[in-house]
Amino acid sequence: MTFINKRLSKKVALGFTGGPMWDTTVVPNAGGYEARIANWSMPLYKYTADYSVLDPASQNEIAMCFNAARGQRDSFRFKDWGDYIADGESLGSGDGTNTPRQLRKYYDFDGDSAFGRNILLPVASTVVVTDNGVPFAVTVNDQTGMVVPVTGNWVSGHVYKASFEFDVRVRFASDHYPFTLALKKLAQVSIDLVEARTP
Numbered sequence: 001m002t003f004i005n006k007r008l009s010k011k012v013a014l015g016f017t018g019g020p021m022w023d024t025t026v027v028p029n030a031g032g033y034e035a036r037i038a039n040w041s042m043p044l045y046k047y048t049a050d051y052s053v054l055d056p057a058s059q060n061e062i063a064m065c066f067n068a069a070r071g072q073r074d075s076f077r078f079k080d081w082g083d084y085i086a087d088g089e090s091l092g093s094g095d096g097t098n099t100p101r102q103l104r105k106y107y108d109f110d111g112d113s114a115f116g117r118n119i120l121l122p123v124a125s126t127v128v129v130t131d132n133g134v135p136f137a138v139t140v141n142d143q144t145g146m147v148v149p150v151t152g153n154w155v156s157g158h159v160y161k162a163s164f165e166f167d168v169r170v171r172f173a174s175d176h177y178p179f180t181l182a183l184k185k186l187a188q189v190s191i192d193l194v195e196a197r198t199p
Contacts, residue, residue, distance in 0.1 A: 001198070004069060005143065007077030007167055012058045016193070018047030019082055042117065045080065045168050045195040051177065052189050062191060071175035075196035077121055077167040086119065087163045091129065091147070094154035100146040101154070103127070103162055119145045119166045127164040131155065171196040 007013070020043035027035040051059060069076060086105040103122050108114035124142040128135065137150040147162070154160060173192035 002074040003143065003169065004074055004076040007079055008065060009058075009061060010079070012054070012061050013079045014081060015054050015058060016047040016049040016078075016191075018045065018193070019080070020045055044197075045170070046173075047078065047080070047170065047193040049191045050189070051191045066172055066177060069172060072172050075169050075171045078170040078193060080168050084165050084167070086166065088161050089163070091160035091162050092154075094131075094156050094158040094160065096153050096156040098149050098153045100141075100148045101160075103145040103147060103164060103166075105166075119164070121145065121167040121169055123165040123167065127162060129160060129162045131160055132158050136160065169196045170194060 022043050023039040025037040025039060027037065029035060051062065054062070065076065068074075086103070089103070089105055091101050091103075103119040105117045105119055106114045107117065120143070122140060122142055122145050124140040127138070127140045127147065129138045129147060130136055138147040139150055140147050145166075170193040173194045177191060178189060
């Protein structure tokens, strides 16, 4: 398995629909009540596009990516146009060390049930970290989402926040797609991408 540190172009990515999927077991009880069991601690992201309605240039880009990735084997970057920006996310308080910190995006609905998502593929050029509201220089690992001070440490007691754009690490969901379409208007060919997770 190899990670190709490149994203599908904007034009191609805009042809996909998709987003997060959770896995919950719903168990009906007597009297119409139910129990709900969360099977996953984080969502899995999936995306789909109708290959037949993409323009020839986009079809060719997908074919090139598919073969370069060897089907399902290798993963690559994908911009989820429905969710790619994080703004003013907490990096915690300074502790006097220069320990790397993980970029995260928090999804907060009521102030109590926020979900924190580790961001593994930030767009490095967009990452802005602040120290008590003042820009703070960090080194960004664009394949793990870890940030570390360029010089010095996280100053004890200071509040650090980060704003950035990010991608999702995806792979193709199949090892076969019929890219040659004799009757384009009649073809119904779906291109499916799924978030690629590694232990």
